[in-house]
Amino acid sequence: MSGKFGNLIGAIDEGTSSSRFIIFRAESTEIIASHQKSVTNIFPCEGWYEQDPMEIINVVRDCIEKAVEQLIELGGHPSDIKAVGITNQRESTIVWDPESGQPLYNCIIWSDIRTTSTVDYLLDKVPNKTRNKNYLKPLCGLPLSTYFSAVKLKWLLDNAQTVQAYVRNNKQMMFGTIDTWIMWNLTDQMHVTDVTNASRTMLMNLETLEWDPILKKFFDIPPNVVLPAIKSSSEIYGNIINGALKGIPISGCLGDQQAALVGQGCMHLGDAKCTYGTGCFLLYCTGGNNVDSEHGLLTTVAYQLGDRFPVYALEGSVAVAGASLSWLKDNIELFESFSEIDSLVKSVPDNGDVYFVPAFSGLFAPHWDSEARGIICGITEETQRGHIVRAALESVCFQVKDILDAMNLECGTPLSKLKVDGGMTNNNFLMQTQSDIIGLEVMKPAMVETTSLGAAMVAGNAVGLWNMDLKVEGNSRIYKPKITDDEREMRFTKWKMAIERSLGWDQN
Numbered sequence: 001m002s003g004k005f006g007n008l009i010g011a012i013d014e015g016t017s018s019s020r021f022i023i024f025r026a027e028s029t030e031i032i033a034s035h036q037k038s039v040t041n042i043f044p045c046e047g048w049y050e051q052d053p054m055e056i057i058n059v060v061r062d063c064i065e066k067a068v069e070q071l072i073e074l075g076g077h078p079s080d081i082k083a084v085g086i087t088n089q090r091e092s093t094i095v096w097d098p099e100s101g102q103p104l105y106n107c108i109i110w111s112d113i114r115t116t117s118t119v120d121y122l123l124d125k126v127p128n129k130t131r132n133k134n135y136l137k138p139l140c141g142l143p144l145s146t147y148f149s150a151v152k153l154k155w156l157l158d159n160a161q162t163v164q165a166y167v168r169n170n171k172q173m174m175f176g177t178i179d180t181w182i183m184w185n186l187t188d189q190m191h192v193t194d195v196t197n198a199s200r201t202m203l204m205n206l207e208t209l210e211w212d213p214i215l216k217k218f219f220d221i222p223p224n225v226v227l228p229a230i231k232s233s234s235e236i237y238g239n240i241i242n243g244a245l246k247g248i249p250i251s252g253c254l255g256d257q258q259a260a261l262v263g264q265g266c267m268h269l270g271d272a273k274c275t276y277g278t279g280c281f282l283l284y285c286t287g288g289n290n291v292d293s294e295h296g297l298l299t300t301v302a303y304q305l306g307d308r309f310p311v312y313a314l315e316g317s318v319a320v321a322g323a324s325l326s327w328l329k330d331n332i333e334l335f336e337s338f339s340e341i342d343s344l345v346k347s348v349p350d351n352g353d354v355y356f357v358p359a360f361s362g363l364f365a366p367h368w369d370s371e372a373r374g375i376i377c378g379i380t381e382e383t384q385r386g387h388i389v390r391a392a393l394e395s396v397c398f399q400v401k402d403i404l405d406a407m408n409l410e411c412g413t414p415l416s417k418l419k420v421d422g423g424m425t426n427n428n429f430l431m432q433t434q435s436d437i438i439g440l441e442v443m444k445p446a447m448v449e450t451t452s453l454g455a456a457m458v459a460g461n462a463v464g465l466w467n468m469d470l471k472v473e474g475n476s477r478i479y480k481p482k483i484t485d486d487e488r489e490m491r492f493t494k495w496k497m498a499i500e501r502s503l504g505w506d507q508n
Helices: 053-073 116-125 149-159 161-168 178-186 213-218 256-263 322-330 338-346 385-411 428-438 450-462 485-502
Strands: 008-014 018-025 031-038 081-088 093-096 173-177 192-194 229-231 234-239 249-255 272-276 280-287 298-303 311-318 355-357 375-377 417-421 441-445 476-479
Touching: 008 053, 008 178, 008 450, 018 053, 018 450, 031 053, 053 178, 081 178, 081 256, 081 450, 093 149, 093 178, 116 149, 149 161, 173 178, 178 192, 178 249, 192 249, 234 450, 249 256, 249 450, 256 272, 256 280, 256 298, 256 311, 256 450, 272 385, 280 298, 280 385, 311 385, 322 338, 322 385, 338 385, 355 385, 355 485, 375 485, 385 428, 385 485, 417 428, 428 441, 428 476, 428 485
Parallel strands: 008 081, 081 249, 192 229, 272 417, 417 441
Antiparallel strands: 008 018, 018 031, 093 173, 234 249, 272 280, 280 311, 298 311, 355 375, 441 476
């Protein structure tokens, strides 16, 4: 029997900069309670990006407890929560001891680029010495890049002394992405992942949805490294063993971008969404078709509901979106608070012909150039702070256009509109500029927590409390293009000139 709020579904959203736990009313976008807490970033060397796995799980637990306390204060009860879903930053990699549960190294975050030399080593292994970064793409849908989990695991095996000691002694160690780490710690050590997260490791075969022996051999994964069982995105994996939600099943799991795709209702062929956060991620649903991209896009699993056939997507990933503004604030000290951005943008009438390519750690789709580096072009004695801030925001829009153009070439049917979500969509200038640059309507939903919503949806579906065919209603704000085709083309041409100057910068 349901309580005051009826049946509720919880969602763990473990992002790059923070974690949150959100409690939704089943089959609705209504949020009953939530709690969010930041996670400490660790930068041991230039280009290295880590987090403490123990802090990650402790923050997740704290968010759960605090959100449940809110629920109780509002007159609800923990037993009203019938299921919990997980959504997480993808590709970030952890290895740990199965007996002690202690990590053997810090979590290596998805945008970390310490593995550049590892990628070079792996490219040298490609047959016929072609150094073809797409050599494994027919199996896993991904190019060889610093981005993906198997490359990070390979670095750990080759460089982390604690990990190497386990290999020498043939001692078992567990491998997982963030979803697996959370699941292991909240349940009775269930070592599982879902198809969406597994599809980002470079170790899963996209057709069989199983760990591929050819891929494991290519990355030299020893037998004492235990990979998690691959499950669908919507099924009961195990029950939470302690805390306020003891006994409640974890029954949904999606990588964060796939969760946003589901939360936006982009679950059918031709649907697309773009998430704007630390990075920027555009996913185009290809239905049951596993499309092998020829234009620099990734092939990934969008979701799989129980024993149904998987649904696939093409993805374009931008490494640096909101992170460029953090760089301007913290490294360059161009402004003191993000609240100043709006006034700085309005302080100048245009970008002053300034173009900013924020390739701090290389460029992702569609260029896949790990040697690209950041560049600001067009600076004159007239350039002001506002021009550079505008150029940083516009760089996000231009990178999305690069990806959309590749998707149009790939799929043959251009999009008619783009759905958007993520923290940066609160910036009206950014959203209007995005519409101007791509020449399409941009639709921002009133419901901003679409990533958490997607996790709640698949969790509720697994326990019979969320009909995935039910359209989640909500108003959208629509931005329409306001510039001419000629202006759009002129600005994009200048952007491509800036891109050309950033490519291959860090060549040895």
